[in-house]
Amino acid sequence: MPQPPRESLTLTPVLHALGDPVRLELVRRARDRPESTCAALADGLNVPASTLTNHWRILREAGLISMTVDGRHRRIRVRADDLGARFPGLLDPILRHAAPAPTADGSR
Amino acid sequence: MPQPPRESLTLTPVLHALGDPVRLELVRRARDRPESTCAALADGLNVPASTLTNHWRILREAGLISMTVDGRHRRIRVRADDLGARFPGLLDPILRHAAPAPTADGSR
Numbered sequence: 001m002p003q004p005p006r007e008s009l010t011l012t013p014v015l016h017a018l019g020d021p022v023r024l025e026l027v028r029r030a031r032d033r034p035e036s037t038c039a040a041l042a043d044g045l046n047v048p049a050s051t052l053t054n055h056w057r058i059l060r061e062a063g064l065i066s067m068t069v070d071g072r073h074r075r076i077r078v079r080a081d082d083l084g085a086r087f088p089g090l091l092d093p094i095l096r097h098a099a100p101a102p103t104a105d106g107s108r
Numbered sequence: 109m110p111q112p113p114r115e116s117l118t119l120t121p122v123l124h125a126l127g128d129p130v131r132l133e134l135v136r137r138a139r140d141r142p143e144s145t146c147a148a149l150a151d152g153l154n155v156p157a158s159t160l161t162n163h164w165r166i167l168r169e170a171g172l173i174s175m176t177v178d179g180r181h182r183r184i185r186v187r188a189d190d191l192g193a194r195f196p197g198l199l200d201p202i203l204r205h206a207a208p209a210p211t212a213d214g215s216r
Contacts, residue, residue, distance in 0.1 A: 011205050016127025021120045089201040097119050097195045 001060060001067040001074075006082040009063040014087070017062035018094055022047055023055050027064055028098045030076045037073040109168060109175040109182075114190040117171040122195070125170035126202055130155055131163050135172055136206045138184045145181040 018024050022045060029041045042052050056076070059065045063086075066077050083091050126132050130153060137149045150160050164184070167173045171194075174185050191199050 011202075011207075012127050012129045012132055014127075015123050015132070015202065019120050019122075019124025019127045024120055024123070087201075087205045090205055093195075093197045093201055094119075094123065097198060099119075 001069070003060050003066055003079075004063045006063075006079075006085055009082060009086045011087060011090075013062040014064060014083070014090075017058050017064050020055070022051075023059055024094075024098045025100070026055060026076075027059065027078060028095050028100070030065060031078045031080065031095055034077050035075045037070075037075055038067075039073070041076060109177070111168050111174055111187075112171045114171075114187075114193055117190060117194045119195060119198075121170040122172060122191070122198075125166050125172050128163070130159075131167055132202075132206045133208070134163060134184075135167065135186060136203050136208070138173060139186045139188065139203060142185050143183045145178075145183055146175075147181070149184060 018027065025045065026041055030036060033041070038052065038056060045052075047055070056065070056067065056074075060067055063079060063082060066079055068075050068077075078091075080091060126135065133153065134149055138144060141149070146160065146164060153160075155163070164173070164175065164182075168175055171187055171190060174187055176183050176185075186199075188199060
């Protein structure tokens with residue numbers, strides 16, 4: 001899927017993309033579980049599929065994630081290397097303060 | 109002006125508030141020039157007054173700034189202590205990567 005090259009990453013779209021509880025949680029999970037599918041990462045968040053699609057698009061266009069097609073699945077990877085090169089020291093403090101979101105059934 | 113107490117500050121509104129180029133620049137300037145007036149901080153940004161009022165409100169409600177009335181002026185202070193207590197190590201990396209915005213006349 002198309003994504004901005006490293007040198008085009010800009011700060012405010014990254015912050016905007018992370019400034020939503022669902023998107024922040026998706027990135028937090030994706031960082032902890034590389035190459036997971038979109039569906040697995042969204043498990044328990046109780047967000048409509050169309051909303052999720054929009055969230056993944058915003059994250060991809062901001063440069064936070066890359067998305068690869070794997071058969072019927074889409075796999076997600078946080079672009080930690082690209083973000084670290086463009087904005088050293090930015091992502092880790094943000095994700096450190098991102099608390100795991102409670103899921104609908106109370107599990108994680 | 110009303111603002112959320114330190115213990116109520118949450119991460120995503122802070123990120124959302126900073127995820128806009130004008131607001132990020134206002135915070136960057138306010139951090140460098142404490143107790144400046146709203147008007148002074150917005151100098152050269154070429155943003156309509158009503159839009160600026162909205163930006164200041166979003167920043168205040170997210171807990172990024174405090175605003176005090178001083179006669180006909182409003183003075184701004186970044187709540188660095190409160191943010192540092194709630195989210196240690198968050199604000200500095202963000203502001204370090206926030207480039208000064210070019211002004212309408214090319215000065216800063």
